[in-house]
Amino acid sequence: MKVAKFGGSSLASSEQLKKVINIIKADSGRRFIVVSAPGKRYSEDIKVTDLLVELYQKRLADENTDAVIQAIFERYQEIGTAFDINEETLKQIRKDLESLVDMPVENNPHFYDTVLASGEDNNAKLIAGILRAEGLAARYVNPKELGMIVSDEPQNARILTKSYTAIYQWRNSEEILVIPGFFGYTEHGDVCTFSRGGSDVSGAIVAAGLKVDLYENFTDVDGIFAAHPGYIHQPESITQLTYREMRELAYAGFSVFHEEALMPSYRAKIPVVIKNTNNPAHPGTLITNERSDLDNPVVGIASDEGFSMIYISKYLMNREVGFTLRVLQIFKEFGLNYEHMPSGIDDISIILRANQLNSQLEEELLRKIAYEIDPDELRITHDLSMVVVVGEGMKHRVGTMAESAAALARKKISIDMINQGSSEVSIMFGIHKDREQDAIRTLYYTFFE
């Protein structure tokens, strides 16, 4: 039994829908379909969600909304009329869009969420109709009916645990269920959307609730690459990786999913596969809790720029109890998040994302550290990039560090910091951003091809 989630580009046109129908028909296990709103058909196109933002803004400004409602409707209409669907479905969608404008705007914290969520909601209705027209026993299920109850935090909803039990009741549904992604209902019956990447979250929640065997996430790429295609020409795609490996890669620039999107499937230990709607024969990338094929110690190499490093050195610092705690409390006072803090005997380096700093804040921070810690040496380094070599296989093989460091040394790339904890899922190198591309390339060619 599988949950299949289709992203906006997979649902942008009737041509795309035909691929989706074939995918659903190809595997009778695909019985729970989670859908996004229709995305872009071509690069200059406007996706339905953005049209809905426009509708919201026009309504707020008390401007005429007829044209934008018509534009949104035409997207559904264009897709729907390519199939032999019941006319009633399109009428319902039109009615729903018009009813949005009649909603109260003042003192209605759920108005924005309700407008935006309609993109997915109407698409689910449309696609259920299309599947029926194609001879499949399918039905639309509203998240409220499904039991997807969320916290009352507009644009930032969190799933409530009891939802999983409610969703599980749908497990033996005879029909294929088409569920709109991106939102749920509060206990008071109001619409609240998840934060960005919301349809991925919905898919993961439905998969976890139903305890399916696999969560298929259909996108427009063949899977996750072992390195950024901007740096490596046609990099290998990853066959299988663990959630941990994915997180490590995602940290440094691999943004296949929004960070929290897969949490529900991770917790429920449900594997996720990233597949390409446009190339469904490709196996894609399978994400699992554990991984047994560890032939190549490294699955991927990622990097991200925009880090700064504050270096604090004090003779005999090591003997001062609570030293690090004091340093970190200063960072907390300044509202700064630190990412890592490798340490020597009498020194510590605190690495943080540079976008949190500005010259005034930086000056105040350094002054505070100087005053409270009285260090022998205090300096800040900017323009650092983090290069992360990721792979569960490392822990079973001595020598990945040696190969990585040797590759960087051959290219004369200075290492400003190294961080490897006992997870042994990743090794992190801090280097100057000017050498980031060189580093990615030399590490990629060390472990791949």
Place this chain on the structure above:
Amino acid sequence: MKVAKFGGSSLASSEQLKKVINIIKADSGRRFIVVSAPGKRYSEDIKVTDLLVELYQKRLADENTDAVIQAIFERYQEIGTAFDINEETLKQIRKDLESLVDMPVENNPHFYDTVLASGEDNNAKLIAGILRAEGLAARYVNPKELGMIVSDEPQNARILTKSYTAIYQWRNSEEILVIPGFFGYTEHGDVCTFSRGGSDVSGAIVAAGLKVDLYENFTDVDGIFAAHPGYIHQPESITQLTYREMRELAYAGFSVFHEEALMPSYRAKIPVVIKNTNNPAHPGTLITNERSDLDNPVVGIASDEGFSMIYISKYLMNREVGFTLRVLQIFKEFGLNYEHMPSGIDDISIILRANQLNSQLEEELLRKIAYEIDPDELRITHDLSMVVVVGEGMKHRVGTMAESAAALARKKISIDMINQGSSEVSIMFGIHKDREQDAIRTLYYTFFE
């Protein structure tokens, strides 16, 4: 101008004293002599300080102290009578020893310090007398007269800043000054001793106060070895190293000095040389604030066992603000000092000295972390050794990490953690203690010989 400090083994017998006299005579710059109490003459010997502890205990128990006073006196007498010293000096020493027994014991927090300090104090009187007998213009200076004023913390005195100004007034002394190490006087005139390694501290304070060119620390070794002689047969001795390098080496088992001993000379930027009283022709090891000769990137390799590592992993931990702070506060509540904390994206490893733990404390700590942090994975690893490759030269050369990691990989030594901050003075590897000796050897032969 130099301060020369002589340790207990350099002053244990008249034979040793003859070497010391030759050393002082050989360089007219050696005008400030700091002395320990007479040490052991052979391995089963009892050093004067330990005899003084016995005297203290006997006095406390109201037992007869005649025999131990006689034993102590004979040590000074044996040395003194080998030279043509003024008889009055030995009489004074005897009188001083006897006067100790007459001091009040009850409600006298300085009694222990006063008894122990007499070992150095009487030795300074004796050696001043010997130098005069040898034709040198020398005089004993009591720390109170010198201006060495310390905090009123018995057995743990700290120098007060104003002492440096007072000591500086002695800079133009016509005579060679012989100063007892190990203690100073409180502002109320009571004796307080420094903590362990106290004569080294005294030497460093005198050197800093007088602003001398060099602090010579005479011991019974030719200097600091590049690796532990227990692991490497006849390791190279280090010609020059920085205070930072020394600290890094000292952290992991190189205990030439007590940790705080050199703080005053470090702060005053006074170089220290470790020399061998028994082999004064050897250049010894020079310790400086900076170092220009960086031909070999590595100066030494040290290691220490007895570490444990707590591994905490939580999916999306990286997004939880203040996460590390919360973990460290738990450690603080348990009174545990951590040494290092390398981190991945969603995990952190906290490394601490295992002697702080016992099975009950460990269980409570893990339970508390589990409760407060709710991690996905939590485990503790014991029997870790830290191997530290040290050298200021690393920062000027790419590749030291690569060579180190390759050396360990060749010997199939698993690396449990790696830590290198931006100081680039050291690289730290956490490995299982069973491979510590192998690691030291392979790293030593990589960078030396």
